[in-house]
Amino acid sequence: MTASAEIEKLTLTETIDLRNKYVSKSCELFYKKNPLKIVRGRGQYLYDHEGREYLDCINNVSHVGHCHPDVVNAGVEQMHQLNTNSRFLHDNLVxxxxxxxxxxxxxxxxxxxxxxxxxxxxxxxxxxxxxxxNTDIVTLDHAYHGHLISLIDISPYKFNLPGAPKKPDHVHVAPVPDVYRGKLRTDDYPEEDMGKLYALEVKRIIDENVIGQRGQKVCAYIAESLQSCGGQIILPHNYLRDVYKYVREAGGLCIADEVQVGFGRSGTHYWAFELDGSDIVPDIVTIGKPMGNGHPIAAVITTEAVARSFEATGIQYFNTYGGNPVSCAIANAVIDVLDKEKMMDNAKNVGEYLLSELKNMQNKFPDVIGDVRGVGFFVGIELIKNPKSKTPATEETREVVNRMKDEEGILVSCDGPDVNVIKLKPPMVFDKGNADKLLKALKKMISDIRTQRYQLL
Structure with a gap:
């Protein structure tokens, strides 16, 4: 009997029991209630152990679709030939x-x-x-940049949790530029001024905390070009432009984290930092997740000047598997598929349709949907209990996520500081028919929420 056949003999209960026995409880599943055992994927669909199909609206990792044949074949063909240390020359890397x-x-x-x-x-x-x-870092509130100690230190999404390590003194947290629920809101200021005002918050932190209190200069400002864990936040006009200027004036570099939102997810630009203008250019860009369509590969791209400074230390950078032939073959195939199948155009067209229909839904249910925001296939739907107070509808949001899975076969997730934002980050092959299915199901859920509220009155 093959190993795969042996694995497929496990029942759902046996799989859960083995996970509970051997895997840390801190390794959470997407769904605690009725967890999914996914055994197959294709395009924008996932299939569980019983063969039930789910529309995947959350897997930004499988960027060009689950098990895209061109990507799979590229990896298989290279594995048949060679996979080795990246310290050898190989064409795939270059x-x-x-x-x-x-x-x-x-x-x-x-x-x-x-x-x-x-x-x-x-x-x-x-x-x-x-x-x-320099050592001082400016990060955004609710940001998450990774699970290494150095990144937990600059990720309020993690270090603000009970029991988490204390924020280091060299880390400074700027308000997330959330114009709906943040420190500064369009309720109080003109929308066109929001980017400038939130950027001034960064300048204030630099002037008062970094330079004033600590007597230091800035090492770096780091931010996702579209903040995901913070609740699908779209940066306001001129925000990055002004922030980058202030950071550089204080001696720092600007890091754009494109790990979740790069490779054309916005629909109009390959990288989300470009959304507000071609003059916005970071000093360092980090990319990952979608780069390998689920295969582990990521990269850092920087300027020649920054690279030379690193080289001058004499400490060679060595990563055994980073850039190995198989990973690079897969990444090359992902980029080729994105271009060949015009997936950015699909993200733009379907994303605009989805966003427009969601805003129409918001107009019909303003007492349940507080805000709809997004670009391309990066969309957030914020649920509330009261449009005036903007009280987060946290429990109702979680209920929607679970009902979408159990009743409709649609996978969505929720996040944000109050866990009341439904997140949509589907594979780039998500189509208009998929959007219509999602919209129909979501409208039913939102209508049910309103009905339940009135029944309680």
């Missing part, structure tokens, strides 16, 4: 670097290959510290 750089602004021209987004962000911090000679 071709992959060339493909990535060709998608970047001209100044971003040097690549480091790693295995994960966490490794990429950790290396970005090392590069920034070496280049600037």
């Amino acid at each position: 071709v992959c670097a060339e493909k990535i750089v060709s998608k970047m602004p001209e100044s971003l021209s040097v690549c480091f290959f790693v295995n994960s987004g966490s490794e990429a962000n950790d290396l970005a911090l090392r590069l920034a510290r070496q280049h600037t000679g």
Whole structure:
């Protein structure tokens, strides 16, 4: 009997029992209630052990669709030939670097290959510290940049949890530019001023905390170009433009974390930092998750000046598997598929339709849907209990997530500081029919919430 056949003989209960016995309880599943045992995927669909189909609206990792044949074949063919240490020359690595750089602004021209987004962000911090000679980091509230110690230190999403390690003194937290629920809101200020006002919050932190209290200069400012864990936040106009200026004036570098939102997810630009203008160019970009369509590969892209500073230490950068032939073959196939199948156009067209219909739904249910925001296939739907107070509908949001799975066969997730934002980050092959199915199911759930509330009155 083959190993795969033996595995397939496990019942759902046996799988759960083995996981509970041998896997840490801190390794959480997507769904605690009625957990899913997924055994197969294709395109924008996942299938459980009983063959039930689920529409996947959350797997931004399987960027070009689960098990895309071109990506699978690229990996299999290379595995048949060779997989080895990346310290040997191999064409796949240099071709992959060339493909990535060709998608970047001209100044971003040097690549480091790693295995994960966490490794990429950790290396970005090392590069920034070496280049600037500084240590102070400015991060955004609710941000998450990875699971290494260096990244938990700059991730309020983690260090603000009970029992988490204390924030280091060299880390400074700026308000997330959430114009709906954040420190500064469009309820109080003109929408066109929001980016400028939130950027001034970063400048204030630099002037008062970094320079004033600590007598230091800035090492780096790091932010996701679209913040995911913070509740699908779209950065307001001029925010990055002004922040990058203030950070550089204080001696720091600007790091764009594109680990979740890169590779065309916005529908209009390959990288989300470009959304507000081609003049917004970070010093370091980190990429990961979608790069390998589920295979572990990530990268850091930076300028020649930053790379030279790192090289000057004499400490060679060595990553055994980062950029290995198989991983790079897969990443090359992902980029080729994105271009060949015009998936950015699909994200733009279907994303615009989805966002428009969700906003129409918000207009019909303003007492349940407080805000709808997004670009391309990066969308957030914020549920509330009261439109005036904006009280988060946390429990109702979790109920929607579970009901969508159990009743409709649709996988969505929720996040944000109050866990009341439904997150949509589907594979790039998500189509208009999928959008209509999602919209129909969501409208039913929202209508049920309203009905239940009135019954309680």
